[in-house]
Amino acid sequence: MLWKTLYNTFVIPALIVGFYIAARFSPKVREGLIGRRNVFDSIATQLRSARALNQTAWFHFTSVGEFEQAKPLIESLKDDVRIVLTYFSPSVHPNVSNYPHHDAAIYLPLDTARNAEHLLQIIKPSLLVFSKFDIWPNLVWCAAKRGVPIALIAGTLHPKSKRLTSLARPFFRDVYRHISVHCVISEGDAQRFRLICPAHTQIEVTGDTRFDRVYQRAIAVDATGELFPGQSTLQRLILIAGSTYLEDEGVMLEAYHRLRERTANNLPHLILVPHEPTVERIDEIREQLDRLNLSHICFSELQAGVNLSEIDVIVIDTVGLLAQLYRLGDVAFVGGSFHGSVHNVMEPAAMAKPILFGPTIYNAYEAGILKTRGAAQLVHNAEEMVEAVIALLSDAAKRTRMGQIGKQVIEENLGASERTLAHIRSYLTK
Secondary structure, eight states: OHHHHHIIIIIHHHHHHHHHHHHTTOHHHHHHHHHTTTHHHHHHHHHHTSOOOSOEEEEEESSHHHHHHHHHHHHHHTTTSEEEEEEOOGGGHHHHHTOOSOSEEEEOOOOOHHHHHHHHHHHOOSEEEEETTOOOHHHHHHHHHTTOOEEEEEEOOOTTOGGGSTTTHHHHHHHHTTOSEEEESSHHHHHHHHHHSOTTOOEEEOOOHHHHHHHHHHHHSOOSSOSSTTGGGOOSOEEEEEEEOHHHHHHHHHHHHHHHHHHGGGOOEEEEEESSOOHHHHHHHHHHHHHTTOOEEEGGGOOTTOOOTTOOEEEOOSSSOHHHHHHHOSEEEETTTTTTSOOOOHHHHHTTOOEEEOSOOTTOHHHHHHHHHTSEEEOOSHHHHHHHHHHHHTOHHHHHHHHHHHHHHHHHTTTHHHHHHHHHHTTSOO
16 A cells, blocks of 8 residues: 555656657657557447457557567457557557557557546456566556456566666555566576565466567568669668667767778668668768768669669668568667667567667666577777678678577577466466
């Protein structure tokens, strides 16, 4: 009761005020606020026309990566139960909107007790599933009060998590004690969860369901046809920079500029894929390219018959192509790693590509494995990136060796979906 009172008296008001202040400066936050208007009417309307099944599984995730972790489970359960999806970040909204395997989907409203109670009353879930770490206390407390079983899938708790601090542990223990089963990705995560969970808590090491999802996507990518006009004129080796932010691009483009000075006629093509290809971000990238005097073209500008042989950089100003582009590339740099947290390193690994990333990988268990096993290399700055790229592009055997190790890591970790599904199915009646 104490922690619930403190959370609702101090934390929630501060979060709400912070959210509205941030919306004045951030289009993304503002988009999220707009998307949360009328969510209760929306979910009620969607459920009135939903399938008449006896049970409902409610999956919540924060963004794209966590959605990918939930998908194998959603698709295994969808024929037997109604599927309701909630999400936090605007970045995942288009993915959810285009996803066919749900009965209803909305932004999760802010985590007030009233909002949580209202949602539970409308959805009437048989099971509530959180993906990875986006667990909202009032939603947990209200679901537990109603006797709704709660599961965590692909759970992770990195060693630097603030949830492990002495001040935070008592609060999170009061939240996590209501979760019926914690399906976590590694034994290290399990040990850390035990620090903030009561002794009786069910914690199961089931692995990361994203390994299964990424592997299936990788083997489904068409490697035979041309991805875009002029692809056949890409005569040089190809460096893919995927899911980048401004900080990643600053390092990558400086490294690429130095590569041009050092590699003469062997400069690779660079295909740059920003994490969010908004007009503003594309303009920022083009300004950097102009400043460095690098020839470039945007994906949207490509036309049949274009000759790309003299173009250094192709900027991808659309979404949904990254998996195919990794298949096309010779070396992959994964963004987010100079911004705050590395993005999906599994995808290029599943496609047997050697991987580079920046110093911030603590958020990704799989990045650490790939680095330890020799499938990926960490670079701290532009000069280290130059050296790494030169070493890889000049040694085909090394590229192949690193790529095969990465693919092997992915294959060794398959099966998490089945292991996780076995646990969460036990909370659904037959």
